[in-house]
Amino acid sequence: MDNLLIKSAKVAFPGTPYHDREVDVLLEKGIIAKIAARIKVDGDKVATFDAKGQCLAPGFFDMNVNFGEPGLETKEDILSGCTAAVAGGFTGVAVQPNTYPAVHSHSEVALIVSRAKTLPVDVFPIGTISKKREGGELAELYDMKLAGAIAFSDGNKPVQQAGLMSRALLYSKGFGGLIVSYAEDASVAAGAKMNEGVTSTYLGMRGNPNLAETLMVARDLYLAEYNDATIHFTTISTAESVDLIRKAKAKGIKVTCDVAAHHLVMTDELVAGFDSNYKVSPPLRTPNDRKALLKGLKDGTIDAVVSQHTPHEIEFKNVEYQIAAEGIIALQTVLPFVLEAGLTTDQLIEKLAIGPRRIFGLPVPEFREQAVANFVLFDTELKWRFDQQTNRSKSSNSPLMGSVLKGKVTMVINKHQIVNIQ
Template structure:
């Protein structure tokens, strides 16, 4: 990587001595050598990036993404997943075990860690809670953590057995592991196609009620309290879940949670056109739910925003809505979605940079002189399109494919590597 000068960018990072100021940042040999209001180039061998009107901060960190490797590489492999993540502003990604085989032993964890090693994006595998994600027998959590697993979840298959979930929380507590709950009671949610409400009734489709999520949130909060253990809820989508977690935090429970970016901007009304790219799990909810989710972010109930990047081949999406697979590719569109939702640059740094790393105990890049450069430069107002040319994922299942988006990542730097979006 050439030496780089980022000029006239607004640095936003809580606690940084230059927070909020317009600065130049000189990066030499992969490290930040100088931060000052005006740095004059001293050599011709310098790649200058105009940061005027843009924000520079530590690289984004995603707590929930799906790559296909191992076993489902036709959806996404680690290489293409990293490319999509870097294009979206991420320098760290937690990948879920929705693979075949699942990431349910140290072998799969080691495969992901070793395959991703040395790339611009740090990839952290999330191991399963149960063997084969079957929800019957506890997986080897400690072995997986020693091999590099950052947390434990059964991915998009919620743990239905309360006893198993309770044992997982208690066991992980012994080695400071983090158990992640995907809150869905299958006996209530079974056979759903979308959110249960006026729109599902109008369309004559089976709906998943908010109760399916809030029941499981309530259960796992009780289990976490009983075992005095940490729990993290991923992709909460309902007003009831926000209320339950808010009360749990007020009681002093060790609970954190995140929300998917698309659940902050789209409602179940989008499904009226039967576009399968709006079929996600948890489903798109109502305007009331979105309002409460955004309030939950502002108040600190919700800790982070995730991409829930879920790639699928065209044959799994370009079909009738009721048989289409759930999920969208989200790594490159999280920033535009958050801007559309009305978040400020400070909010974005809080929910994509600082608090996601705090949830999993990772150090926040300092952006200090002498430190390794781990940063993102993004423009809140720049326009671009997600097209076959700009899309870095293997898959194209996005509701905004081909549309003009506001909010563009200009570059990412990490591990002496640069990705720049032209």
């Protein structure tokens, strides 16, 4: 549809004169042609969408997703990943380099950028810090930046060598690159399968202590301060990490961080049923950690919420918990998660749309006449079932599969494309 009239939407664009107002919005070929309290049009030439009771907000941006392409397309390719992203309200995603081959050179970055050009989602590759994600030699960061890499991380392989991380921070600082740290000391985590605590003791399962994450957060904060460089921590999960980052921000260290949506509502007691869909990395932590994460979100210590969308084929999940792969699909369930966690509309927009773009230095979508539309419509009260019919990912590894969820995206507009979510 080239022309669309959205009726009676409640605007949730902080900082604009329309914020918190109910308006009609006329779109012409993806451009915001008119915004007014009421707009009348010729019904034969313009499609109408009744958005009464729904929020109109900047398109969400996910800082941490895994698409399998290149090399692991049976888990997820860029097309299916973007389809799931749109269904979750995301108009932009940063894809992790956890592919085969890893996104460690100009070629892989350029491939991802090219594949996503025509899709309604802005896709930004994250290049590796080290060649092949092996943690030994620094990858060609600047070359990847020129090809379109938005940041650098070794994905789900924490950088164990302090010297390598220090060099990456110093080198990327020279051209405005952002280093993303997945904080885990492998020698302390020691291949554990869940959080270390009462539940792991009860189950007789080796636990991954908070210390494994906290040590690495402390190390990388020192390195960032030493090099006067910017660092971002992804998917922090412990109360101690929140406290360290809060103090570092107060000290003036250039640090930001995000949290995975599932860590805001799920805790390690859920692992007691040995359902491998609760096996994630970092692991689900304790209720005390969950409370600290929520507090960190609300006081500004945590800058963004991510899905950490990690698809796997059934043979990687439908096995014993101990040998199952880590991760869940989550692009379509972020909105229900943050609503369940108690975030207000303004808070979720800050953490899902504005904060992520600010961290990456990207422009926040504008809501004004003649601007290119980049926004999402969602209903915070609408209930829907997440199942094989509504799932848009190639994979189905989610503990919420078959559940009725509250909070649904109904429409996404971006790159002159309008997608009505069924």
